[in-house]
Amino acid sequence: MKNQAVVMTDTRVFEIQDVPMPEIGDDEVGIAVKDVSICGSDMHFFDGGAYSIFPKETALPFVLGHEVGGEVYAVGKNVKNVKIGDRVAVEPGVPCGKCDYCRSGRYNLCPDVVFLATPPVQGALKRYISYPAHSVYTIPDNMSTMEAALCEPLSVGLSAVRTGEVTVGSSVVILGGGCIGLCTLLAAKAYGATRIIVTDLFDFHLEKALELGATDVVNSKNEDAVAKIQELTGGKGVDVVFETAGSPYTAAQTSEIVGRGGTIIMVGNIMQETPFSFRNMYKKGATLKSIFRYCNTYPIAIQAIASGRIDVKKIVSAEFDFEHSQAAFEEATDNKVNCVKAVIHVE
Template identity: 40%
Template sequence: MTDVGTLEIEDRPVPAPGPYEVLVEVAAVGVCGSDVHYYRHGRIGDFVVEDPMILGHELSGRIAAVGERVDPTRVGQRVAVEPQHPCRRCKQCTAGRYNLCPYMEFYATPPIDGAFCRYVTIDAEFAHPVPDSMSDDAAALLEPLSVAITTMRKAGVEPGSSILIAGAGPIGVLCAQTARAFGASRIVVTDLLSSRREKALKFGATEVLDPTAVDVSAIEPVDAFVDATGVPAAVVSGIKAVGPAGHVVLVGMGADEYALPVSHIANLEITVTGVFRYTDTWPAAIHLVSSGAIDLDSMVTGRYDLEHVADALDSDTDPASLKSIVNPR
């Protein structure tokens, strides 16, 4: 990305792995909403693209080389990449919250380059081995699945729980699948588009609602609400649908500020929190996909090469699109 709405292909040297890093030949990269947002707007909140940057952070591949302190037998291993490099020394890292590291270097977050390219380097322990039964596409999509796993953990979802999810885009659908895998018995998904509501039913929702036709705030109260839209009206109505001691998790990117139903939150002792990436989710994600509890391959609706990344980024304008994959090889 060289400017807002502008992409160019460059030849660059293959990066050399550091002592504790591996070099990964990239096989598949999922297109994320953040990639699209940077491409169209040049920023997300305080993160501003000021210099040319490679987009893409949902990736899988094969280890092509290792640093001098890494087991050389890992060369050739298929891996899913956790695309972050925390400092490991700050208060957040030592407390186990490395996703909140103030010195984090995260793929495709300015000024760090991402993965729409042939080769990347990553800390060896963040290159997670995947079984041969898992496709490259599914291995790449363990990254957004990690967001859904973090969301379910924060939402307190357990067997028998009820949950409301606003939005049936990629994250909403992944949250529905993950809620089902975590044992939720009632999974309500809302979306404006009937085609997306139908997809949500195929991926774990027990019921779907059109928020323009139903007062979502008046449904039978749920134990948890997840917003995957960023739309203020959806957030407010979703919070009002949460029962006593419930949980609200804000995942969608939207307005920086908006009014919330504070009296409802306070009187029912509802916990409201956000999700910023993840910590220690890949082992769970690999298990959920390998066991068949979650289906990532069926979510892929388009594949593109490096010459057509712009088309991949614009694929979200098609209501039939759910998840697009870029194959750099």
């Protein structure tokens, strides 16, 4: 067995390098990586946008990739939950298991979490990795390792929808129809939302949203999204608004389109100063919440996909092999208009 990694050696520059096979600890499994899907945070690294948080000098060389599906080829001597030959989804955050947050079940808030592809922790765009067994989940036969990788972005959608308490009959607006917006849409539909309005600037994203079950879409480049949503809802607004675009503009819209007694869920990573009308929110008795990653979602994501309740593979718009990882990242980063999700088939 020969291991290789896609190593980012400079901004927008990848090199495929031979690297040692991973050592496998007693509580770890060895995984032959099969699929890695590319996330917004990976792209942010690729084009240098993340240097403001992780300085280039210390972050590079760096291996990206935290959305991973693979097959177990070795197990440490203490491992009981998976066996050799199992195909698995890899949860990228490994919490400490000991702090107050972990012990209260909110392990996404663990201050000592070890998260793949977050410096100094290297990512998983390699042929073989070792990984703590308790953060690895076996998938059933009718599910692909690509779908296993997609459990990661779907987990964000599931977490958003659970936090927003979406239920049968809920009306929702999803601001942003990129990968996370579409995963939120899939989750909202699975939880029973009957009115799902998606806004975006790109028609391709909105067509995908309609294909995945949106009831209405609004291109906010061509029309006033707030006015259109008011029109669609008879001036009432909706039960739950999800901001997934990570933009100050959409963030500012949330308090205008949430209905009375409704909930706003901040999902996107907004880096700029953002205008937000607390007065609007207060007048409606609305609630504002945010989510940070997710916890306890992998088993649900796997069941939802395996049962056919959520067809997550439909978000994939481009597929590449390991040797073409550079092209995969260029497509994902430079062709956002026509690319929702790019996946690298490692093997």
